[in-house]
Amino acid sequence: MDILTALALLERGMLSLGRLAAAIKTARSEGRDELTAAELSEFRQRDDASRKKLEEAIAAAEAREANKKSEQPG
Amino acid sequence: MNPDPMPWWKSSIIQQQVVMVIVAIAGIAGVTLDVDVNQAVAVIFSLVPLALSIWTILTRLFKATPPITERAAAKEAELIATGTYPALPMAEAEAKVAKNLAAEKRTELGETTGRPLLGVLLAVGAAFLVGCASFGTVVPQGFTERLAAGYEAISTIRDATADLVDAGTVTVLDARAVQAKADQARGLLDLAARVHEGAAAPADVGQAESVLARALGALATIDGCVDFARVDFSRCIQTVEVR
Numbered sequence: 419m420d421i422l423t424a425l426a427l428l429e430r431g432m433l434s435l436g437r438l439a440a441a442i443k444t445a446r447s448e449g450r451d452e453l454t455a456a457e458l459s460e461f462r463q464r465d466d467a468s469r470k471k472l473e474e475a476i477a478a479a480e481a482r483e484a485n486k487k488s489e490q491p492g
Numbered sequence: 493m494n495p496d497p498m499p500w501w502k503s504s505i506i507q508q509q510v511v512m513v514i515v516a517i518a519g520i521a522g523v524t525l526d527v528d529v530n531q532a533v534a535v536i537f538s539l540v541p542l543a544l545s546i547w548t549i550l551t552r553l554f555k556a557t558p559p560i561t562e563r564a565a566a567k568e569a570e571l572i573a574t575g576t577y578p579a580l581p582m583a584e585a586e587a588k589v590a591k592n593l594a595a596e597k598r599t600e601l602g603e604t605t606g607r608p609l610l611g612v613l614l615a616v617g618a619a620f621l622v623g624c625a626s627f628g629t630v631v632p633q634g635f636t637e638r639l640a641a642g643y644e645a646i647s648t649i650r651d652a653t654a655d656l657v658d659a660g661t662v663t664v665l666d667a668r669a670v671q672a673k674a675d676q677a678r679g680l681l682d683l684a685a686r687v688h689e690g691a692a693a694p695a696d697v698g699q700a701e702s703v704l705a706r707a708l709g710a711l712a713t714i715d716g717c718v719d720f721a722r723v724d725f726s727r728c729i730q731t732v733e734v735r
Contacts, residue, residue, distance in 0.1 A: 476664055478658070
């Protein structure tokens, strides 16, 4: 894995931690022990977006592989 | 004659790494500070390592990098003597070091620019420390908090896998396996949420907890495969069971 990919993974992990911590702290600052349905829904929507993004990345990788194969002689 | 080594504490690279070590220790220790966490802190948290990496690269590109130990100085002299020192311009610069003419220049380069930069870095590092400390105190406890941690973990796994596929580190086949297992884990989390929402008896709550625990366990295993894109990633991800 190259350094840029490693940094990107690190950044994602940190941002993820920050989002979760922010949501929990907000709830606790308001005296709640649990997250609201709306707050949970935001996490679900983020996963939906991530799912779509991974699907697109896979499709792009498949297209690259297909291009490579078609460029190979014979 | 070996070039004089520069005192290690004057080295910009060492200064950068010292700050990184302090920040890392603060993050691991989870120092308790009563500071609110928001998205801005999360951004600082992610930008500091990036800024440090860029600074380190710039340092290597544009600043003199004299040896900081006797051993390194001897190695440098040996390379110069055997003519195996890499690039010509660098060899010329290091020849000056070998002649012991660069000590003043090194001080000029290493200290006058290093101190202001170190000050800025320490200031940013302090903000980073606050961020680390705040994150360290937040642990998901309630059911919905752990549920949210699960959703966030799935999202992060998918994002990381997308990056790895883009970089060519992970094959399409393995990425599809991650997607499928992430979908299964997501299904378990949704099921746990539904059972918990409709829980009318302690047994229902127990069942929701059980499903959530299974989902989080599977996610931890998938995450372990994705982290650092292991050499045996393919076998790792293919053997994960989500049920």
